Amino acid sequence: MSEKPWDGRFAERTDTSVEAFTASIQTDKRLYPYDIEGSVAHCRMLAKVGVITDDEAGTLVEGLWRIKRELDQGQFQFDDSLEDIHMHIEARLLQEVGKVAQKLHTARSRNDQVALDTRMFLRDATRRIIDGLHTLRATLVAMAEKHIDVILPGYTHLQRAQPVLLAHHLLAYYEMFSRDADRFSDSLKRTDVMPLGAAALAGTTYPIDRHYTAELLHFRDVAANSMDAVADRDFILEFLSAASICMVHFSRLSEELVIWSSSEFRFIELADAFSTGSSIMPQKKNPDIPELIRGKTGRVFGDLMALLTLMKSLPLAYNRDMQEDKPPLFDAVDTLQGCLDITIKMLPTIRIKHDTMRLAASEGFLNATDMADYLVGQGVAFRSAHAIVGQCVAYALAQGKELHQLSLPELNGFSKVIQQDLFDHLTLERMIARRQSYGGTATDNVQSAIETAKKQLSGEGADS
Numbered sequence: 001m002s003e004k005p006w007d008g009r010f011a012e013r014t015d016t017s018v019e020a021f022t023a024s025i026q027t028d029k030r031l032y033p034y035d036i037e038g039s040v041a042h043c044r045m046l047a048k049v050g051v052i053t054d055d056e057a058g059t060l061v062e063g064l065w066r067i068k069r070e071l072d073q074g075q076f077q078f079d080d081s082l083e084d085i086h087m088h089i090e091a092r093l094l095q096e097v098g099k100v101a102q103k104l105h106t107a108r109s110r111n112d113q114v115a116l117d118t119r120m121f122l123r124d125a126t127r128r129i130i131d132g133l134h135t136l137r138a139t140l141v142a143m144a145e146k147h148i149d150v151i152l153p154g155y156t157h158l159q160r161a162q163p164v165l166l167a168h169h170l171l172a173y174y175e176m177f178s179r180d181a182d183r184f185s186d187s188l189k190r191t192d193v194m195p196l197g198a199a200a201l202a203g204t205t206y207p208i209d210r211h212y213t214a215e216l217l218h219f220r221d222v223a224a225n226s227m228d229a230v231a232d233r234d235f236i237l238e239f240l241s242a243a244s245i246c247m248v249h250f251s252r253l254s255e256e257l258v259i260w261s262s263s264e265f266r267f268i269e270l271a272d273a274f275s276t277g278s279s280i281m282p283q284k285k286n287p288d289i290p291e292l293i294r295g296k297t298g299r300v301f302g303d304l305m306a307l308l309t310l311m312k313s314l315p316l317a318y319n320r321d322m323q324e325d326k327p328p329l330f331d332a333v334d335t336l337q338g339c340l341d342i343t344i345k346m347l348p349t350i351r352i353k354h355d356t357m358r359l360a361a362s363e364g365f366l367n368a369t370d371m372a373d374y375l376v377g378q379g380v381a382f383r384s385a386h387a388i389v390g391q392c393v394a395y396a397l398a399q400g401k402e403l404h405q406l407s408l409p410e411l412n413g414f415s416k417v418i419q420q421d422l423f424d425h426l427t428l429e430r431m432i433a434r435r436q437s438y439g440g441t442a443t444d445n446v447q448s449a450i451e452t453a454k455k456q457l458s459g460e461g462a463d464s
């Protein structure tokens with residue numbers, strides 16, 4: 001009598017080191033809810049087309065649900081000799097319902113079964129990530145709204161450039177995470193395709209109804225080619241690509257939080273509950289969460305690279321190499337979900353230090369461009385205006401002053417067209433208010449961007 005579902009042709013027992021080496025159960029056991037749901041749908045389909053009787057299907061389905069409960073309650077015994085989650089459940093079903101269990105695997109192979117489970121897992125995971133991104137985006141919009149009057153320096157080359165609203169800066173991340181959510185929704189369309197019935201690779205001789213299975217499992221579509229259905233993992237690659245890009249965005253936000261919370265910047269203070277201390281330096285309060293998110297970005301890139309490398313040049317159709325797709329997939333899903341959850345909790349607890357931000361925006365000649373624009377308004381060509389303001393900056397630097405701290409006679413030494421109204425022109429509020437070009441930082445623009453974002457968010461909420 002065979003011990004393994006596949007060892008009929010084998011004269012020798014599998015070496016235990018081979019069992020340990022080939023087993024994936026410790027990784028793929030988390031697919032069990034999908035494996036069972038998929039098997040239940042498969043049974044119903046087999047009964048519908050008359051390959052098994054309704055009674056047999058009933059027995060199998062009840063047995064499968066009992067096994068599901070056992071797994072849910074953590075009472076299930078795992079064993080390397082049964083390789084993977086598919087064989088564990090099938091073997092357990094044999095103990096549970098007897099010989100009829102041997103009919104479950106009719107018109108099916110583990111090759112299409114694992115593709116099915118993985119797609120169902122990723123479909124759920126992607127939806128959860130899109131939901132998490134929705135909450136994160138709503139959090140950013142709420143912060144933007146709360147701090148609508150806060151001004152800070154905008155940077156290029158990490159050098160102070162021009163003043164911007166903090167709300168504008170936060171909404172830049174809203175845009176990035178919105179595109180991430182779009183990318184995940186798009187990849188979801190291609191994940192949501194039902195592979196079962198491809199069998200090992202060529203399809204099956206039984207009169208199965210794959211569309212019925214797809215309907216039972218709420219799939220959008222059915223894989224059109226049996227070889228493609230078992231051989232490709234591009235849906236995971238797409239997810240990992242979208243996850244990598246999303247992590248780039250997380251890493252940039254995190255980097256800014258690290259910089260902003262430093263003593264050099266003091267733009268924000270992280271809540272005690274979301275910081276950690278040092279075991280040697282009593283004064284330290286460290287931004288470990290954003291630092292770790294930055295670090296975890298590398299893991300997700302690694303996951304993408306691992307699967308690209310794994311899939312490269314594999315001949316059709318299924319190859320055992322592909323069992324190695326699950327560790328990077330699970331790692332990326334867990335890492336991204338973890339980053340999302342903690343960021344959503346951490347962001348609202350950040351204390352914004354308005355005064356330091358404002359002071360930083362008032363020092364360092366952030367109004368130089370606006371002074372040049374003023375001169376242009378007085379009829380000076382932009383290039384000459386640029387040169388005049390450059391001379392004023394050099395002069396002011398030597399005096400240890402800002403442009404707006406120079407006197408009118410001093411300024412007139414550089415250009416006669418400068419009048420008293422220049423000083424109003426150079427205030428932070430005026431500088432912000434003037435940037436009304438579409439997508440610019442003017443408060444009115446930012447306020448309507450907040451409204452647009454809120455509409456988008458509530459529209460998406462209604463859809464899902």
Ligand code: ARG
Nearest residue numbers: 024084110111114320322323
């Ligand atoms: N554990 C395998 C995997 O994850 C399932 C499919 C195995 N198929 C096979 N013919 N050995 O890919």
